Amino acid sequence: MSYARQMLDTYPRTLTVDADALAAAIDATNECAQACAANTDADLSEQNLAEMVKCIRLCLDCTDICTATNRVLSRLAEYDADATRPLLESCVAVCKSCGDECERHAPHYAHCRVCTEACRRCERACQELLAALNPSM
Amino acid sequence: MSYARQMLDTYPRTLTVDADALAAAIDATNECAQACAANTDADLSEQNLAEMVKCIRLCLDCTDICTATNRVLSRLAEYDADATRPLLESCVAVCKSCGDECERHAPHYAHCRVCTEACRRCERACQELLAALNPSM
């Protein structure tokens, strides 16, 4: 069991959101942030740098947005829905764009294939958390 | 002139967004992130901690969201509007919430007054940048 799930299970307050959906989004954003940081560096090690620039830029954005989303999701109580919803939407969008670009390079570069998986999983987890959020929150 | 503005003025590409609005948002997000991190610590030094918990939580969220927004705005070319627009909206929302809560404490704590100013300025700068973004971007 991930630390994220263990932290949720020992949280002093009653959660107002589904713990499975929340734990999945916390783990996925954290792992996607790391995968994109690593993929930035792997891209920079390839020969055809000019073709990798878009992938590098999207990986940088994806790392930063996933990191912020992870930290905000990790602090549950009294969180601000006005800020959290668009943040999750931004995270879904950047994971979609970054995953699409990584997928273009996946046939050539195994590291882009791994990063595609991390982005797809994170996109899905954030979408499912958005759907699970109580509309009145 | 801030480094942010100097970096924009020496950028190798033609900007597709108003440089004044962009530089203002880059500076405001960076300074708001720092002010909120400092205010978290100042709040933790006060006696009536129970009344400061909401302020602490919002300052933590505001630091993380402003940091991500700053980094994404600092990388201009080929940026992804689908991710950047909701990120800016999230930043506006958290600066509004955090500024409102800090303002409640401003009569008692000078550090919350300073943080209110940083949040209000950042909220305004991000709103103005949203308005300046070409709708087709």
Added chain:
Amino acid sequence: MSYARQMLDTYPRTLTVDADALAAAIDATNECAQACAANTDADLSEQNLAEMVKCIRLCLDCTDICTATNRVLSRLAEYDADATRPLLESCVAVCKSCGDECERHAPHYAHCRVCTEACRRCERACQELLAALNPSM
């Protein structure tokens, strides 16, 4: 297998450091950063706030230092040993301090027990990576 390990196994360059030690440190820093962010919020939900302030502060520092360490470790090639060694030493130190403080609260709060485990594992992983780094790097 974690994404971190998969990214290392698909890296375009030959690693100059032991892949097991590196993957362990990358995973441990990422999970410790998240656990500490979650523990900050759990601490803020407890009644005896005044006794939790030191734990909150150390968790905040631990999140920030673990995040930076994770990102730097995730980009392997041409990394700068002069910066990476003291960063790892800083990470070991903050995980030790934060783990010690969390352990004091572990008998009372299960979330501090989970966070202690994350800090201890991260401290150990960063120490082992420091030992594995080629002295000439």
Added chain:
Amino acid sequence: MSYARQMLDTYPRTLTVDADALAAAIDATNECAQACAANTDADLSEQNLAEMVKCIRLCLDCTDICTATNRVLSRLAEYDADATRPLLESCVAVCKSCGDECERHAPHYAHCRVCTEACRRCERACQELLAALNPSM
């Protein structure tokens, strides 16, 4: 006056470190983190990408280490010297390496000249803060 300095002047506790040195380091780390993030993107826009790879990697490390240093310095009370000293040393080292590499490109690229200035100023401010820290802290 920067928000960082205003936050220090309104801090509820007595500072145990020189406020001028601390404010200078807080401002310099924050601005250097941003300048390096912007320079990463400017470098990625240049034609001779292969020659810019080292500069890009160092700018990425410098952003992450300066950000962590800034956040830790922004939270003053009860901070852990065992973690803060090596973190400052890491920040000095990465600013030195990144400034040296940017300086190599400064004759050709004005954005690297601006980034050199931000790195040099940050290196100096962190060194001066290290010297100002009470040895017993």
